[in-house]
Amino acid sequence: MSDPAHPYAPAGEPGSPPVRPANYVGQRLRRKEDARLLTGRATHVADLRIPGLLHAAVLRSPFAHARIAGIETEAAAAAAGVVRVVTARDLEGRVGPFVEAARSEISPLLNEKIGPTLKSCPMPVLAADRVLWVGQPVAAIVATDRYRAEDALELVQVDYEPLPPVSDPERALEPGAPVLHPELGDNVQTSFVVSVGDVDGAFARAERTLSARLVMGRTAANAMETRGVAAVPDAGRDELTVWDANARPHLVRTFICEMLGMPADSVRVIGPDMGGSFGTGMFPEDVLIAFLARELGRPVRWIEDRRENLSNTRHARDQIHQVEVAFDGDGRILALKDRYLIDAGAYNNYAITVSYNSAAHLRGQFAIDHMRVEALSVLTNKAPVTPVRGAGRPEVVFVMDRIVDLVATELGLDPVEVRRRNLIRPEQMPYPMGMPYRDGVDIVYDRADFPGQLNRALQMFGYEEFRREQAAARDAGRRIGVGVSSYVEGSGYGPYEGAVVRIDPRGHVTVATGAKPHGQSLETTLAQICADQLGVTPDDVTVRAGDTALIAHGIGTFASRSAVTAGTAVGVAAARLREKVLAVAAELLEIHPSDLDLDHGAVAARGAPDRRVSLADIARAATPGPRAKLPPGMEPGLEVVYYYVPPTVTFASGTHVVGVEVDEETGFVRLLKYVTTDDCGRMLNPTIVEGQVHGGVAHGIGNALFEEVVYDGDAQLLTGTYLDYLLPTASDVPPIAVGHQEEFPSELNPFGIKGVGEGGAVSPPAAIANAIVDALRPLRVHIDRVPIGPEGLYRLIREARAASRAG
């Protein structure tokens, strides 16, 4: 093809040999992780057997906003089995303020281009004078077992003086609203404006405009394993080993070291087996438990319970958008204005991570040259929000796809046709979006075929046939409808990920990386990548992920980044190691490396396969000492460390089509069928890719129909159990057909990988909302908020009926 190359495509990693073609990569290999998980032999934090272990429980605020007039801990401290009670006073001067990592890590380039306003507002580990949300940690108790620790929580007397809570982010902006953090002046913690093109001119010229207010409620990540931390001190050396169910072990180490004042190498953080995460987040307990273990000189573990989880852990979404759109009579969207608020909760440790993701993904697959967004993170008396699967994208894809539907409705056109008219065409790729990504680099979409993707998805769905069924169903009094949504996703976010690849004297390969999988199957896929480069099988490769002792630097697993970043790091490190293996083999065989092949765990002379030497022999020859046999000047050891720094993100994309049936009398929605077509570049293991999509779609279905963290007007939490917070079950999720567009491997990394971890979760709320609107088209129902449960939908139906009677 004569298409222009992607402007950020690297000319080749400096000093890196070319990568070998895929062999295991692309195969549907069974997972290496499965054996231990299927037999009950996995090791999660709560499974660790630690001699002398003490158990911590955390006392949490029952108020959304209150002054702490005093805390009485004597009775708790004297209770059976209690070893220590700590409050904020005990941490004073000994535990530093929470590190605002996201604020300090904002790309200088982005700062320069966008200049966001970012106010500093570090979170305390334990609340000192005031509590700011229901569930905020106030005190911790360490006891000989968890039952006793929890018993003693009831003996702590906290004297709360309730203050007026801020429960609504729009009210939080009004003059006279209580200010959560008086030192910030108001409740806006971050804000920025992004302008692309000439928005005002486009609006002035436009034939038509419309506006809408669109809202996505608050949901929570709900990993099936709750959080947990175990810290084991080596008191004599003042060292700590910490097991933490956190997908960012190196960041946990940074927080512990900074906040407790310890050198990096005296803290080892290990990410054990983890039961999901679906987002990131550093939490007070990550540091608190380390502090307690060091303080007591004894191992301490804390395991979050589900109530704590639902009131604290990885809340997300919660955006209100006020959008205006300019379009022409054919449904071409000319310009967008969007002002949105994120209800960030009481603290925002993620600066503009989510709000900027929203800005960068709002236009998705559409060619809209003029846009202005203004984003505000507003502080309220709720749990802090964090990035969760999709992280700002499901919200704006819901906004954009509802807009497309509203434009179509306004013009009496088929929404699919309006969508098609606005898509970026393949010949326009690589397409510049006129604004920087979160890493500060100007966004240029990877090559892709969005109209082809749409057609493919519609064909898989059987769109034409469904439309015919719909007409027949309508006559029979049944309400069925179809909804479409599409997205792009900047995947493989940096700044880097690394790998150590090492061959031991038995010829076995070990890979260490700072990525920390928790369901993504990296032990399998990274072994596939490594095996191809080293001429071994994936069984010959052991992947050890998320242990700070095994690799100096690491970022972690989130943001659809690990296959791209850790995958590339492993592949390039292994390719470099192959060069070294060949050089040592050349020395042993006395044949030039270019006449040697590495395969089946051995190096052999091309054309003379009996002249061969095994990886084990090569590894022994590379071991330092008198028996070493290395080319002159070569460092001993078969080990390569490589940190991959991506030029920027690589754009994956997808289109979802869903069919629904709505019961007009109950507001109940049944999903009939669900189709996705994604472009995630080269697939490392298609079975694993499909699994990621299935799970993402189910997550998105939850966000569309079932899941919501609900606070009342006093910011009191109403959804503290799984009886109130509904996760989708097997009966709520329809069969999902997953199609792939494989013809666009990423040009930004040598393996062609794009990320796929989040995409599935991005489009369901938009697609399902549009499908419900479509099913109820005769009633002209407008869905402006998700999740939409039966009660909410029934209300909309009733209002629409009343309006049509009145009209």
Add this chain to the structure above:
Amino acid sequence: MADRRPITLRVNGQELSGSAEPRMTLADFLRDELGLTGTHLGCEHGVCGACTVLMDGRSVRSCLMFAVQAEGHELTTVEGLAAPDGSLSPLQEAFSTNHALQCGFCTPGFLIAVTEYLAEGAPGVDDEATLRARLSGNLCRCTGYQNIVTAVRDAAERMRRSP
């Protein structure tokens, strides 16, 4: 110091004894006293199903039972599903070949619940709605359930072929 009761029961075919305070849940007893940490806790209030074990062949939520209630009963946990030689059960095999687990945290609960279902002869396994309804007592956040549905059918088929 506290009042502990001796408990003797059979777990995975082995007679085991330990002791527990009357208020200790069966789940905590299995995990912390007997060291069988394959049984997981996802909610501790009876909804997620991660803690499911078989008691006398019937599935129970071990987070909702006290250990003392299991005295004298016969339990099966995920550790007891593979054959004594370590080879996986047809259901475990089917879970792996169909990628029915990602993080694997919910998996022990699903395996136990489905083991009971297969022992009943897997009624309605070919009907999508029936099978999904049967699986809806266990929550999974990772898989979207689709490959679990496929794996259960596959296991039922494997067992039909070689009972």
